Amino acid sequence: MSGFSSELIDYLEGRISFEEFEIRREERKAKLKVTIPVKSLLYANYPPLLSLPADPEEGISPSVQKAFEEEDSEEERKLNRENKKMMKERRNRSKLPRALRGLMGEANIRYARGDKEDAVLMCMEIIRQAPLAYEPFSTLAMIYEDQGDMEKSLQFGLIAAHLNPSDCEEWVKLADMSLEQDNIRQAIICYTKAIKYDPSNVRYLWERCSLYEQVGEHKQSMDGYRRILNLLPPTDGEHFMQLSRDMAKSYYESSDLPSAMGVMEEALRRHPELVTDESINMAAELYIANHQHGKALQVGVCVCVSFIDLCVCVFPDHVPVDIRVKLMVCLIHQHVYRPLDSMLTSLMEQSPEELGDLYLDVAEAFLDEGEYNSALPLLSALVCSERYNLAVVWLRHAECLKALGHMEVAVKSYSKVVQMAPLHLEARLCLSTLQQQLGRPLCALKALEPMYDPDTLAQDASAAQQELKLLLHRSTLLRSQGRLDDYLDSMLTMLAMLLKVAMTRAQVCVRASMWSGVRHLRLVKVSKDLVSDIDDQEAAYQDISGKTSVLSREDWWLLLVRCVCTLCEMKRFKEAELLVDSSLEFYSFYDVKVKRKELEFFGLSAAFLDHNYRKAYDYIRLTLMEKQEWPMLWNVFNQVTLHSQDVRHHRFCLRLMMKNPDNHALCVLSGHNALVSGSFKHALGQYVQAFRSKPDEPLYSLCVGLTFFHMASQKFVVKRHPLILQGFSFLWRYVELRGHCQESMYNLGRALQQMGLAHLAIHYYHKALSFPPLTLEVYTTDTPRHSLLPQGSQLPSSYTRGIYYRYTSPFTITTRLSASLL
Template sequence: MSGFSPELIDYLEGKISFEEFERRREERKTREKKSLQEKGKLSAEENPDDSEVPSSSGIESTKSQDKDANEDMSGFSPELIDYLEGKISFEEFERRREERKTREKKSLQEKGKLSAEENPDDSEVPSSSGIESTKSQDKDANEAPLAYEPFSTLAMIYEDQGDMEKSLQFELIAAHLNPSDTEEWVRLAEMSLEQDNIKQAIFCYTKALKYEPTNVRYLWERSSLYEQMGDHKMAMDGYRRILNLLSPSDGERFMQLARDMAKSYYEANDGTSAINIIEEAFSKHQGLVSMEDVNIAAELYISNKQYDKALEVITDFSGIVLQKKTEEGTSEENKAGENVTCTIPEGVPIDIMVKLMVCLVHLNILEPLNPLLTTLVEQNPEDMGDLYLDVAEAFLDVGEYHSALPLLSALVCSERYNLAVVWLRHAECLKALGYMERAAESYGKVVDLAPLHLDARISLSTLQQQLGRPEKALEALEPMYDPDTLAQDANAAQQELKLLLHRSTLLFSQGKMYGYVDTLLTMLAMLLKVAMNRAQVCLISSSKSGERHLYLIKVSRDKISDNNDQETANCDTKAIFAVLTSVLPKDDWWNLLLKAIYSLCDLSRFQEAELLVDSSLEYYSFYDDRQKRKELEYFGLSAAILDKNFRKAYNYIRIMVMENVNKPQLWNIFNQVTMHSQDVRHHRFCLRLMLKNPDNHALCVLNGHNAFVSGSFKHALGKCPGT
């Protein structure tokens, strides 16, 4: 197959799909035409339309392209090249070919390579119908790649041999060479589906639609396949084309398709498109609108908060009549006393009535609701609980809590609708009516049924605090997730952080400082996880104070996670960090850190304050901010001095005096640190600094004192001012 294009060879060998073959072929053709046009050998008018040729041996009329074609078709016989280039007729091609075959056979027989009995019947040519073997058909396909018959014949041979995959390959090439045969494309689509190749089937239907764009069946099948592939947009575009092609006499089909499309759009959260489809159906086929259609339209309008349009659809197509009735009297005051009456014919489904009630509630037309509510409560909540909830939520939306409460109470007492979402609405309703005790019980039920519902926990905690139950308020804000989940799940970390913020505020208001510090450290550990590893700091739980609390400790390097675990942790931390900073901005995290440092110092936990500062200095976001870094260094110095860790304090103050050599306050602190450190390493530091700042009074005094203590009285006298 040396005369075939590379992409065709790859396709036949099964290396690429038919769609990839088509794409590569189009790209190659574009490059070839562009190259020829750039050389000035091919004008725009002379470009042949060879979009249906699978090989790279397309025939051009120019001299340079003849050369390229001869190179591409080096594996073809001379007479076939002349025929494809239009130099000879088909009859002349056939005559020459027969002569060449005779010469070749004679030559082989003379050499003893082929006996007369083994001579194959070589009468088949690209236009003949004789089929002797796969080998001869392969040769014919190689010699005449522009003809689709050899490929179709090869496909039949492979089909007879049971190789359906190879058969389909050659069928696709044959269809590609004869693209106007739409029925063949549809048959190939069906064959592709038998091999579970939905993508290829879509491609085949697309080819068929290119020649029959108004074929509804093809559009329907292709759209269905797009739905199976999950391509909602392409599926809906196809269905919309079908709607435009349906005749007015196909009203039932139009309505059914519009109904299905509206549902599909609604499930895809595209309410606007769903409304447009259903409005088009109602305007074109008003006489075919059913109660199901009214229900769908009303649902779409209500979900889009277009209650007036929903009410209009219900009254126009369901037979329900709303009338304004004015009380007798001629004064303006009496005219204002209008009542609205509602007449509902028999046979109207309860779903339509409920949607009518929802619209009336939101439009503040409350007069006709009493008989409708009576009809609703006569229904069993076990069967119609969703309708109860729809009406109750409508009442809650407009603040009619007294009307919503009976409906919600009936639901929470049922078995089927005894759900967390219903208990939550029940609790909100009770809370709005001021029934705090009962509301707390309902919120407690929500937490029992949905332990990870953050808003319910926070509301329950607030109510318990208001009811004078601080311990139960704290209990409602117990951690929801374990540390492993928090380390891997950014969503869980976000929820936990919000809960801890509320818990810390509650603990601080109750004066429980140890618990308050626990929550602060937990939150900061979520943010500083990687920084704490670099600083070799770990957060542990211990009961050394009699109660179990969290403490910061220094650990050895071998207890820190290995490199692989660290890389994984870093990847997880990036996602979690993005979530954490979305809940609290950087400045709020900074304030949280300051609160933790102050609180640790208030509890005389100075060593932990040092470790927290160390970890914070390893956190790049704080370290890169010069002002925050300096402030952290001052915190670290203070914590180290209070912890009597003067060696560490010296490391802080040493850098500070180098940067601010003329600040007496820093020199006083430096002197206090060196006095308590029982170390002499500062002697050389002061001498080196003196060389850079010979006129600094504080350095003169310190160096004089250092020399005196060391017994170097001569040097001590030399450093004294005025000597």
Template sequence: MADSGMSSAEEIERRVAQYLRGEVSFQEFDAFRQERGIQSFVQLAPQPGTSTGGLTGVGQTGRLLPTMGEGGGAAAPSYNDDSDDDDYLDNDDSAKRGDDSDEDDENEEEMEVVEEEGSSTTNPVDTSLTAKYLEGKLSFSEFAELMEQEENDGKETPKPAAAEPSKKGVDISEAFSLELALEQEERKGRKRPKRRRINEVPKPLRGLMGEANLRFARGKYDDAIKMCMEVIRQVPHCYEPFSTAAMVYEEKGDMERSLQFALIAAHLNPQDPEEWVKLAEVSLEQNNISQAITCYKKALRYDPNNIGILWEQANLLEQTQEPRKALEGYQQILKLLPEKEGNKYMDLMRDMSKTYHATGETETAIETMQAAFTKHPTLVTFEDVNMLTELYITMKQYRHVLEAMSSYCSVQLSWQGGVTDTMAALDRLGMPDTGQQETQVMQCTIPPETPIDLSIKLAVSLVHLRYLGAAKPLVDMLLQESAEDMGDLYLDIAEAYVDVGEYDSARPILAMLVNTDRYNLAAVWLRYAECLNALGKTEHAVQSYAKVVEMAPSHLGARLSLSALQQQLGRPEEALQALSEGAPAAMPTAVETAAEVSSQPGPDVQLLHHKSTLLYSQGRMEDFLDSSLLMLSKYFEEAYQQQNLQLVVTKLTSRRRKYQLNALRDEPGGTRQGRHVVDLSGKLSSISKLEWWDLLCKASRCLARLGRTEEVEHLTMAALASPQFEKDAAKQKELKYMVLSACCLNKNYRMAYFFVRPMIMENTEVNQLWNVFCQITTSSEDARHHRFCLRLMIKNQNNIALSFLNGHNSLISGTYKHALGEYVRAYRLDPGNPMSLLLIGVTFFHMASQKYTIKRHFVLVQGMSFLNEYLIQRGETQEAYYNVGRALHQLGLEHLAIHYYQKALHMNPPDVGDTKYSYLLDLRREIAYNLALIYSNSGSKNLAKLLLDQYCVV
């Protein structure tokens, strides 16, 4: 029988699935239903199951179960309890009482309802989050935040679109509506189903919930908790089991667990703000401030105008270092406070204004005080006005100071034009500045009970508004007081005079302050020195600045000003001393090792920069280098410390250089393996990039002039390897030229060749680069450049410099025919160039000097013809005659060589206009020596000695 029932149920499920998929029409499906006598396809009245097995149908899967006719299916299991019948009756009575309460609540607006006979609605509580919270993996604040996010996501989820029609054209929604129409007559006679809240325990579980409450009342706490957990398992969206469990745990003394369940119950039934306040107080007892803040936040959601809750929440926010959020709460309190609580309003306003000012929101502080003054003008005190005017002065709103003083302190302004009304006078303050303010204000009258600090704030505002005449009586009143007692007010008015350039008025006030005991401070002396300097009293200003440096050695501005004044007075040593005091006694040089460096703090970078500039202007290069290298080594610190900088700078791109630099640094001992860098105080960014570049160029030139070529090479390489100038393409290019020059000076021709090669490839027409290239290749005695020149010639066949270089390389190698070809190429490119004629003639002479040369005389004649052409183009010059004579001397034609040597010997060197280097172009010593060799070989010893004594002996 059971098998037939199961097969019958499976058949019904199969037909239902076919109908829902549209495989059968509604007519066919309805005929099948009538044939089987099926009343409904939903189990409408599930019965409670056993205490261990839970309930069938409620809180489980949404599977459709047919309700069969007689013997149509298995009956639902019954609930068996080992308690007596009285307990069960009590449960039934409680269930009935629950039904009555449901009927009373059925018309409430905030009630979300479901039919009692229907299936459970969607569960609004994420059971996984609840489990994590109960296990202590989440705090309640996090739990509440996550639940709110899920609720918001659920609200924003769009409604599903209407179902598409089935294959046979039947809409599923239409089919269900037809089925409901068939049963409409039967439903008319039924009683309207009761409605309940979605977060209340459903009727099938009320008996179990009542049993749990009964067990709790009888002191059977463990059984009550088990029953509550069973209800929670099946309907986790109901608050009642959580609330009961919280009370059970509280009776057991487990307050932490009780609070957890109570918080979940409150979250499921959040409309009671008093419950949230109670939970907040319990959280505070457990020293959980963040959880208490969350509880107060929940309470304010349902009672936003509760001043007490707002106050408690704001106080807690202040304790958690969240002043901005606390101030938002206090602002809400100010709006809600009644008129009769004006004193409380003003006290809160004062605290808020101080907090706003401390957090940098001075404008908001002013707005808060203005609102309070407007709402409770009779409660405004002098202290309040003092605070407001101080905020106005901070924001440089001096006109508002006068407005506040006139409104709340009875200050009156009278004008020369006959205007005695104070407000009208204040309106004139807003008029354009005509430069006649000094004569407009005639008198400023203040009540005698006005505190002196308010009077001085009024005077400060008048001074800044350039109404000096009106401010003078107030200042005179202050000067009658003791500077020892009123020094802060003295300083306020003096600074106001200094700010507007009234140094004559500020000087006597500052002089009185510096002679007191309490205000004999560096800040006051600094103001006094600035005032004296502005008045042209340089000597007195120097003394005042020296006093500031003595009292505050680390004050940078005072040192710089003192140094500038000493330099202005013609005291360079004192100027340097002003920049050096307070620095380490023995400054280490940039090349000293770590063991030699003092443990004292390094000098300030700005002081060091000014000192370097001063030393450079005085021409003290050694001292300048000591200071500048300290700064530059720190600026290029990461690269300057490395010894193997050549491995870094040989990388073509800045990215590769940075990678190589990091690789060297990561090597064992790589960070400090090279030169030591002294730590400096102050920010390197306080000096601009342009100033750093200027300092680098000056230091490089000085090192080169002093012959410290190794240091200049290391410095320029460190600058190139450092990322400081990598984003400036122009400076990167100039740095490469600086490194090239430094390598040439240090005779590091291998590195110089590496840098000059790409420069040559980019600028093949620049003769200066070719000259440097020739100097490098000649000095290095390396043949690597031969193939480079040949490959470059393929791309630049019309380059004369390349033709000469390839010809020179071939000439040195002894391949004269190849050299002759390159020289002829150069001659064809520039026939008027005497250099190519000379080189072609010399090459022919070399070929004629070879042992196995055929047609030697023909080669000599060709060589002489080119030399004669060279002589014609160069003209009668010492150089031309010497070159021809030297060529004939090599061939052994000494009688002809003597002729050209003597002509060259009696000619003056070329006039280059620079007598310092003109001796380099004078060939008479070389000519005399060659002639002496010829005379000596021919036996004319005396003539040879005469030439040597005349031209070659120093």
């Protein structure tokens, strides 16, 4: 077995199939072809001694020496020819050594006498000594075939055929045996080997093409048929034409129109005398399908139609009606309408039950060219028939009526299409549009009802894409009708398709619940145990890619923004938060920084409106770490911290203050935090820093003065009076900067009351009540503007005085002041 190649040993031991054996054998041959030129290059630098130029011998003239050289070269050429002839003879000759030929003959005699076991042993011995001889393998194949072991017979037969590849009949026999074992691929290889040594055999090519068609390799099959066409003699024209038509039909079914037209053109060119109506019909149909109506018209005109000034056309009686209809289609697309009157009359005389497909071809040609009045009678005849009362015909009928402006009748036709084909999306959309134009909003919504159930949407990606388009139009219609709850249902359904994986990570799901007696969808937060894990993440992301092909990422972003805004408009702030959380888990939105920041702003607004201040703090904290210079953000931060009743923002402000010591808003907020925490000296330092940067700001003077008062109000304090004096000096500075108004008088009174100067505090409370209230212009969606304290501007001063008099004054004064508040 030492002479066996590795792939042959693997094949004999059953580790690889014959197809794999053939592939590995070809690869080994290719490697050998590469190594041989490499060896020749290695020896190129060392030319043989015979090729070295010899010195001319003394005493011999150059002419005589040249004659001898020519005679030698002629002898060398003869020797080369003889060597090639001998090598060719040896190639066809058996590789069995003479010493083993007797043993091979004895094995054949034993096999003929029925002593098969001895014959097998002898063949095995011959294979051991001469592994490249095909005779023992061939004998073993016959022995196993007689024993009924077809698998081993085929195996040894394939080895014998490889060792003697020029025997085409043996390859064909092996191909038949492979087909009996349902091994089509192996049969194709056998026929390929046979064709290699007999390339002009049409039968081999035909059988291999048939096998290629069985395994679905259309290109290889068509290439084989093309070789058959080239091999067919000119006298076999009928066969050539039939094969060309079959090939053109196969190319057409595989949407390869150029190849189909090329085959038919070649057939018409080589055998014009054998052109039949079937060939003309097929060629014209191919040209029409490829929108080459001029060529299709030429094919028909040259054979069966004569034109007189393109106004009168005369058909011979033998011309089939389908060819006439194709010529009519070509004339319509060429905008030649005058000859069509008689042709249409002749067609309409035929029954639509029998020629309905031809009716439809002519009608579609009229529709393509905008001739709706001409197409309508044909389509009306088809929809009234029994055989062609189909959804596609009703759809063309509806499109024609819509183009002509017959809306009511078009609605009936579209309704018929939806009834017969409920999954036809375009028909539903057109029907809804027409119903909306006719002032029937409920009917328009009914046309856009869901087409698929949830299970189908979860399994079928194409169905999900169709449903997505339907929901998009439905949401637009609901928004225009002001039905916001139903509009949100459609929006949440669409976004749930896109954010399926993101919602799973965010532990958010869409659930149906009753709301005011009507069932609507709601976004809810669920525990991790109730969230269904997505097993195939890759398939889920491919499904998302399919949905992004329906809408671009920017369109999805606009849908998300509209949904969040509508949820806030409907006071569904908690659901807006959950939708933002899910969107932040979606990579396509989170990866774009602008969109991520906008989502964070949406989340901040929704959380604040939902009174979820802890979550709002998380959003505003992230924003402030990047944008410390925006005063609006600090105002929002202050509002969030005021409502959160939490002190964790103190450390955040201190850490941020260390990184940005010159930030003015951060300085003031740190002072407020220190004042609330009781660190008056730290608060005083922050306020003084703010006061020095902006000394004309009344607020900072007020804060410094109040801080001095708080320090003076402590139980154990040194130099209490200087603190009070400094506090009053800053308060008076505040009054001067702010001016005499209700606010300044009230704050001054409260400070005096805190220090126990009740008579002075009452005086300033009276003065506060004597000033008109300040107004703050705020624009809202309800009213154009309103005051800061409408109708109750005197409430703080009056209420404070009432409480103070309750403990320091007679009961009547307290009652009178409290009554003024009612």
